Amino acid sequence: MTKIVNSWNDFDPLKHVIVGRADHSCVPPEEPATSEKVPIDSPMRGMWGPRPLETVEKANAQLDNLARVLEERGVKVDRPSPLQWNQPVITPDFRTGSMMTCMPPRDTLLTIGNEIIEAAMSFRCRYWEYLAFRPLLSQYFNEDPEFLWSQAPRPRLSDKSYKHNYYDERISLEERLVRTANKDFVTTEEEILFDAADVLRLGKDLFIQHGLTTNRKAMEWFKRKYPDFRIHAVNFPGDPYPIHIDATFVPLRPGLIINNPHRKLPEAQRKIFEKNDWQIVDAAMPAHKEPPPLCYSSVWLSMNCLVLDHKTVIVEASETNQLEQMDKLGMNVIPIHFRDAYAFGGGLHCSTADVYREGTCLDYFP
Ligand code: ABU
Numbered sequence: 465m466t467k468i469v470n471s472w473n474d475f476d477p478l479k480h481v482i483v484g485r486a487d488h489s490c491v492p493p494e495e496p497a498t499s500e501k502v503p504i505d506s507p508m509r510g511m512w513g514p515r516p517l518e519t520v521e522k523a524n525a526q527l528d529n530l531a532r533v534l535e536e537r538g539v540k541v542d543r544p545s546p547l548q549w550n551q552p553v554i555t556p557d558f559r560t561g562s563m564m565t566c567m568p569p570r571d572t573l574l575t576i577g578n579e580i581i582e583a584a585m586s587f588r589c590r591y592w593e594y595l596a597f598r599p600l601l602s603q604y605f606n607e608d609p610e611f612l613w614s615q616a617p618r619p620r621l622s623d624k625s626y627k628h629n630y631y632d633e634r635i636s637l638e639e640r641l642v643r644t645a646n647k648d649f650v651t652t653e654e655e656i657l658f659d660a661a662d663v664l665r666l667g668k669d670l671f672i673q674h675g676l677t678t679n680r681k682a683m684e685w686f687k688r689k690y691p692d693f694r695i696h697a698v699n700f701p702g703d704p705y706p707i708h709i710d711a712t713f714v715p716l717r718p719g720l721i722i723n724n725p726h727r728k729l730p731e732a733q734r735k736i737f738e739k740n741d742w743q744i745v746d747a748a749m750p751a752h753k754e755p756p757p758l759c760y761s762s763v764w765l766s767m768n769c770l771v772l773d774h775k776t777v778i779v780e781a782s783e784t785n786q787l788e789q790m791d792k793l794g795m796n797v798i799p800i801h802f803r804d805a806y807a808f809g810g811g812l813h814c815s816t817a818d819v820y821r822e823g824t825c826l827d828y829f830p
């Protein structure tokens with residue numbers, strides 16, 4: 465009997481992983497869930513369509529290099545099958561001009577133990593993204609009799625799922641921060657919505673970020689799906705664009721987690737960690753002042769690292785502050801160049817999805 469799928473956290477020894485591909489990636493047209501991420505003075509405003517070929521080739525070269533580094537360390541690497549992302553998405557409830565990419569698998573696939581869940585994502589342009597991973601999931605299903613292949617309830621993404629004109633471009637940064645603190649986000653509670661990258665897995669505890677891509681109904685869904693788990697809704701008030709927890713709160717090993725100093729963990733959740741002797745360390749400042757061109761993510765991809773085991777971590781090579789901090793925290797650091805891939809959906813953690821890590825479901829917060 466072959467056990468292919470098993471992962472309960474982001475730090476136990478990694479043995480099998482999916483690494484994204486940038487082929488055919490597009491900048492999607494504006495839609496209710498995404499328009500607020502594009503600043504008014506950005507060249508991306510109003511622009512959509514296939515990304516320039518030379519940027520796709522550069523991103524793929526860095527993704528291939530990540531795959532090679534992992535394989536050299538004995539990690540099995542699978543790759544998705546990209547679609548022609550420039551096709552429109554048309555359903556009974558909406559129409560949008562193109563899809564996006566399958567580069568950040570972490571947003572689409574959530575591995576919990578022997579189960580992989582296809583997430584209920586809120587971007588219309590990402591509606592079919594899971595199809596790029598179907599050949600792999602089908603193979604795991606055929607080969608691993610214990611693999612649970614799941615899909616969260618498919619959202620309809622009709623107009624009822626969004627607050628329209630949520631981000632009027634005249635709204636200041638301060639007002640956005642007030643909204644984040646008040647848990648006022650672009651999605652409504654019409655249906656279950658979540659990106660897998662909003663879920664931080666720590667054994668029996670799931671810390672789920674409530675933000676622009678994940679709503680409260682998703683928390684309720686997780687509670688009912690996993691009655692034996694503790695589900696924690698987390699909100700980081702210092703983040704004006706809260707999308708995904710993995711550039712905000714990143715565990716390195718049992719007992720040690722780095723926290724974005726601009727997006728501090730609220731006191732209630734902080735207590736859970738401190739009571740159980742976890743050290744919460746402010747992450748090092750990013751080395752860059754701006755993200756690369758045509759990138760939706762923040763400079764905090766600096767902390768979006770891929771942990772290979774309790775002592776080893778892959779960090780973006782130009783993030784010198786983060787490299788140094790990892791070293792001081794007792795990690796062996798593997799630097800690799802990855803900034804050319806950022807614009808396609810994120811950093812080293814975003815660009816991967818766990819298939820197998822050693823270890824079992826532990827209770828870190830008894
Ligand atoms: N996908 C992670 C992006 C987080 C950030 O922009 O800070």
